[in-house]
Amino acid sequence: MRRAFLILWAAAGSLFGQALLVRNTTVLTVTKGTITNGDVLVENGRIAAVGKNLSAPSGAQIVDGTGKFLMPGIIDCHSHTAIEGGVNEGTVSDSSMVNIRDVINPTDINIYRGLAGGLTVSNVLHGSANAIGGQTIVIKLRWGKTAEEMLFEGAKPGIKFALGENPKRQGYPSSFFSQGPAERRYPGTRMGVEQVIRDSFIEARNYQADWKEYRDRVARGEHPIPPRKDLRLEPLVEVLEGKRYVHAHCYRSDEILMLLRVADEMGFKIRTLQHVLEGYKVADEIARHGAGASTFSDWWSYKIEAYDATPYNAAIMTRKGVVVSLNSDSDELQRHLNLEAAKTMRYGGLSEDEALAMVTINPAKQLGIDDKVGSIEVGKSGDLVLFDRHPLDNYSKVLKTWIDGHEYFDRDKDLSERTEFARKKKELMDKEKAAAKEVTP
C-alpha cells in the first residue's frame, strides 16, 4: 500500500511537474568542471541537459541565472533535524530495534531553514548514547510533504554506531571528583564498547544461521518451528548481508581502528565513520577498509577525545584516498555547509571542486546515492541551488533551492511573504489577548 502510494505520488510529480531551465549562469557541476554562461534543464524531476544555449520546452519555468552560481543540492551526512522527541534511546547499549523513520516530523521548521541554506538531502541519525544505536534513514527536504514523502527513494537505510566517550558515559562510576550516573549501564570503557558490538554481531550471526537452517529445512519440505523473531538482531543481519549501512560515531584513532578490525572479523563493512576527528592518524587503514569519513570542518577541544582534532583532517584523509564529507550534526550548521567546505581551502589547500565535493558528491557516495544526486549531470535529480555569489565565498547566500525540479525555497518569495505572516501573527495574538481579557473578571 505504502509503495503503491509512493509510485502514484512519483507518477503524479512527473506528470504535472513543470520543466525548469536555469539560464546563463555559472554551473558548478562538481564532477564535470565549471561551465560559465551555462544552462541546466530539468524535466520530469531529472536533469535533462547541461550545456550552453539550451532551448526551453514549452511551458518551462525559466530562471535567469546571469551573474549567479548554480550548484548541486547540498547533502548532509549527519543530521538530527526533523526528529520528533528524543534523539537517543539510551537505556540499553544496543538499541538497534528503534528506527528514526518512525519519528520524522515533516513540520520541523529547521527543514525549511536547511532549504534556505541550499540543503536538499539529510542522513538522519540517532544520537551517540549507545554502542549500537538505532536505524537511520535518508530524507529529501520536501518541505510541505508528509514524512513518508520525504524518504529518499532507493536510498539504503543505515544504523548508527557510537564509540568512545558518549556510549561509555552511562558506565562511569562516581569518583572523588564527579558524580556518576544514578544507575550505571555497561559499557564504561572503550574495551566494553568493543565487546558490546562484538557480542551483538556474534548473536546476529547465530540468529542468521538459525533462520538459514529454518529456511533450508522448509525448502526440503520439512515443517520446522521458525526461530523467534528478534527485532534487535534483524537490522544487524541486514548489516551482515550488506543491506544496511553502518554509520559509526567515533573520535580517536584507536577506536576507529578497533571498529574496522571488529567489522573485518565479523564480515561486514563500515560505510561511514562519523566525526572521525582523528581519522587523519589512521587514514590509510580507513582507505583500505573502504569506509567513508564524514567529519566536521573545524570542531575541536569540547572534550578530551576532541583535543587532538585538527581542521586539516579532511585534507589529510582526502590526500590518502578516503572519500570525505563535511557534516553538520546541527540544525544551525546544516544551513551553511558550503561555508564549512570553504574552510578546507584554507586548511590543507583543497581545490574549489574538492571543497564543494565535501558537501555534494562525496556524501552522496557515502550514502550510496551518487547515481541520483550530488552533482549536476544528466539523469540525476533536479536538486539544485542558486547562489548570488560563488558558494565558497563567505559573502554568498542562497536565492533558490529546487528538489526534483520543484522549487522549495525562493528568497524573494520568502521576503515578500513576511509582511503577510506578520499581519496574520498579530491578528492571532490580538484575538488571544481579547479572549484572555474576557475571561479575566
Next chain:
Amino acid sequence: MKKLCLLVAACACILSAADDAILIRDVTVHPVTAPVIEHGAVLIENGKIADVGSTLQTPSGARVIDGHGLHVYPGLINAATNVGLSEISSLRDTVDLDEIGTFNPELRAEIAFNPSSEHIAVTRASGITTVVSLPGTGGGISFSRNQQPTVIAGQGALMHLEGWTWEDMAVKPSAVMDMDFPQIRMVPAEYAAFIPGGARTYQEEEKAYNENLRQVSRFFEDVRRYQKAKAAAGPDFRRDIKLEAMLPVIEGKQPLFIRAEKEKAIKDAVAFAEKEKVRIIIADPTEIGSTGPLLKSHNIPVVLGKTLELPLRDDDPYDSRYTLPNDFYKAGVKFCFGTFDVEFARNVPFEAAQAVAFGLPPEEALKALTINSAEILGAGDQIGSIEKGKIADLILTDGDPLQAKTNIRQMFIAGREVSLESRHTREYEKWSKRP
C-alpha cells in the same frame, strides 16, 4: 626531550625582538580608519607603527619584508571570548569560568589567563591578535535551581594573543565588568525533564526576575554607600574588595558589559544604566526589537555574538540572526563582533562575513572586527587600525581576512613576528608524513 622541543618551539615563536625596525612594503595597506593604500608600506619601530604611506624610507638596519601584492590589515579583535580560561570545555578541571557567587566584581580574568593555552595559537591562525577574555559565560538557561544565578561574573580583560606571561599579554586589564542582567528565561519544554523540580511557570520566573532586580539595586546602593564611606573615612578605613572593585564602574571608568538577550532585557539594561549613571555595553543580543533608537540616543555600543545562529523563535524569518548586525548598523548603533566561546573564537571573521552576505557593508564588517572593537573596549588609541603611534598588531594576508579561502601569511603582535603554527598545524605536519 619533549620538554626541550616545546621550549625550542616556544622560543621560535618570537622571531625578532620588539625593538627591531621592520619595513613591510609593496603591500595593499588597509588602515581601516583611512582609505586603502595600493603599493603601500608600513614601518614598525619599537613595537609601534612608526609610519604608513606609499613610499617610506628604509631605516638603516631595518628588516625589509616585500609583500608582493599581499594585503596588510590591523590584527583582528574578538571582543568576547573565554580564551585562556578554558581549555577543554567538558572537563571542569581545565575550566576557570563562572565562579560561585552572585556578585563577583573583584574577580579578574587576566590573572587566570593561561599563556600556554593551545587555544591562543589556534585563534591567532585566523588573523586574530587580540581578544577580550571574560570570566563568565552568561546565565543562559540555568539547569541548577539550587544555585543563585551569577549577576556579576568579574572583570574581562583585553589580551594580546602572544607573550610569555599574562602580564605581558594584557593590553587592557579589567577592560569591562561582565554582568548577566536579570531576565526572564523560560526553559523550553523539551529541556524541562533535565531540570530538578521541572521547569518553572512564567509567574515563578517573573517573581525570581523581580527579586533579582531588587538584589541588583541593593548591591549598587551598597556600592554607593561604600564610596561615600570611603571618601569620608580616615586611615583606619576597612576595605571591602567586592565593593571596592565596583568603584570604577560607578565612577564611569569601567563599562558594564551587560549580557542582554532580548528586547526587554536591553530596555531594562538601558533604564538601569540611566538610573545608576553607569556606562554600559550591550553584549550578545539575539534581537534588536525596538531598541535601535534607544541605544543610538544613549550612545550605547553593542558587542554582538555569533551571526551564524538559529532564529530566536520558530516563526522568525530564517535569516533573522544573519541580518541582526545590519539591523544595528542601520539603526546607527556602534557595534563589534565576538563569539562568547573558546574553540570557535578563531571564526569571528566568518561571523562578520555572514552579516555581509545579508546586507552589512563589508567595510563596516571589517570595522566591527578592528577599530569599533578597540573603541568600544576603550583601547581605540592603542589598537584597531594601522595608524602612526598605535601598537604594531598587523596581519599579512593573500586576500580578504573575512573569507575562509584567504590565507593569513604573517602576523605581528606589538611589532614582534609571531608564529602561525598551532597544535592544529603541528598535527597536520606530523601525520601528513606518516609513511
